[in-house]
Amino acid sequence: MVQNDELRGRLIEYVQNVHALEGNVLLMLDSVILTTGDEELREMFRVHKEESRRQQEKLRERLEALGGLGLASLGKNFSAIASAQAKGIFDVFRADKPVQNARDAFVTEHLEIASYEILERMALRAGDEETARVARENRAEEQAMAGRIAENWDRFVDLALVERSRRA
Structure with missing residues (x-):
């Protein structure tokens, strides 16, 4: 499977990083779900949270198969959790939550897309x-x-405008 120790070590590190990222995403999604007032959008984020849980579990299984479950992996997860919790507290108090949540989620999805693209390429090399x-x-x-x-940018903007008019 993995051709040499250095490449195997790098692959394990990449899997650990993406696994930690998914942990961070799960916490971010908790905050987004909590602060999204639109039930249909909240459900979209709930469904994605379940996808993210499954993704993280598949990564954990890969870490186990590669022998990469250890202190380094735990440390990355704790670091991701701490930063996500701090952001989650801040998110509750910020204005224009619908737009900010959507923007943050969109950026996060693209960070994950890039991370999985890189992980796939490293795995193929290994x-x-x-x-x-x-x-x-x-x-995917x-x-x-x-x-x-x-597909929902206009909806997020409309929700932010309604939210702002309620506060005015």
Whole structure:
């Protein structure tokens, strides 16, 4: 599967990083779900949260298969959790939540898309077709979510305008 120790180590590091990113995304989605007033949009984010949970689990399985579950992996997860929690607290108090949530989610989806693209390429170089497959499948879900967000830009703006007029 993996051709040499250095390449295997790099692949493990990439999987750990994307696994930690998914942990951060799960916490961000909690904040987005909590602060999104529109039920249909909230459901869109709930569904994606379940996709993200499955994605993180597949990555954990790959880490286990590669022998990469350890202190470094835990440290990355704790760091991601701390930053996501701090952002989540801030998000509750900011103005124009619908637009800001959508923008942040859209940017995050593209960060994930890029991360999975890189992970797939590293896995292929390492000869790990299973990790490459997981990266491809997860990336496709991220691309679909980015598309769903993009389809709703006007709706997010309308919600922000309604929210602002209620406060005025």
